[in-house]
Amino acid sequence: MVKKYSLPDLPYKYDALEPHISQEIMKLHHDKHHLAYVNGANAALDKLDNGRKNSWQGVDIKAVERDLSFNLAGHVLHSVFWPNMKSGGGGSPGGKLADSIKEDFGSFDAFKAQFGAAAKAVEGSGWGLLVYDPTSDQLITMQSEKHNLLASQTSVPLLVCDVWEHAYYLQYKNDRGSYVDAWWNVVNWEDVDKRLEKARQ
Ligand code: MN
Secondary structure: OOOOOOOOOOOOOOOOOOOOOOHHHHHHHHHHHHHHHHHHHHHHHHHHHHHHHOOOOOOOHHHHHHHHHHHHHHHHHHHHHOOOEOOOOOOOOOHHHHHHHHHHHOOHHHHHHHHHHHHHOOOOOEEEEEEEEOOOOEEEEEEEEOOOEOOOOOOEEEEEEEOOHHHOHHHHOOOHHHHHHHHHHHEOHHHHHHHHHHHHO
16 A cells, blocks of 8 residues: 655645735645645655566666655655745744754844855755754755755755745746745744754654
8 A cells, every 4th residue: 555645735825925925826836836746756656566566577766766756855845835934924033943043053144144045046946945954953054956956864844945936937037036035024933943843852
């Protein structure tokens, strides 16, 4: 019995993040793009199941594992991305998250500048990430190209900014920088703080 991935509901209405992210973008992004990653990951699992049953005859396992990595990482990151945002978000974090950001980046402004620079500079399609690194018990910024490249295996994503063109092009055209700057206005810091608390347990 192969376990399957499923598309989570958006935790708010499609227009909740306006004017910063339009209803049209949110609907396409969640209902079409995220769903495609869920379906792609499930299709890869089916191919692996099929391979096991047929002694790997006729199965290009390298291609299937590549598909699984790409689509599963896409599903996981979008599943963090939606609750990372909310209507009336923005501002700055409180709680342990605020303390950790100050400790690991010097100040919230220094963190914001670093994260923004990383997100804006992703080569091609990808993500800007704030992750918890359990190996060193600290917060670090990272980039992902596509969804899965440049990843560190044990890092836990806490705050993720999708900088694929599908995340902003309908509203911001090719101006990724303005999209990332506006995106800070919808960040749900309580969600990020909860993820850090869970990751540290
Ligand atoms: Mn996306």
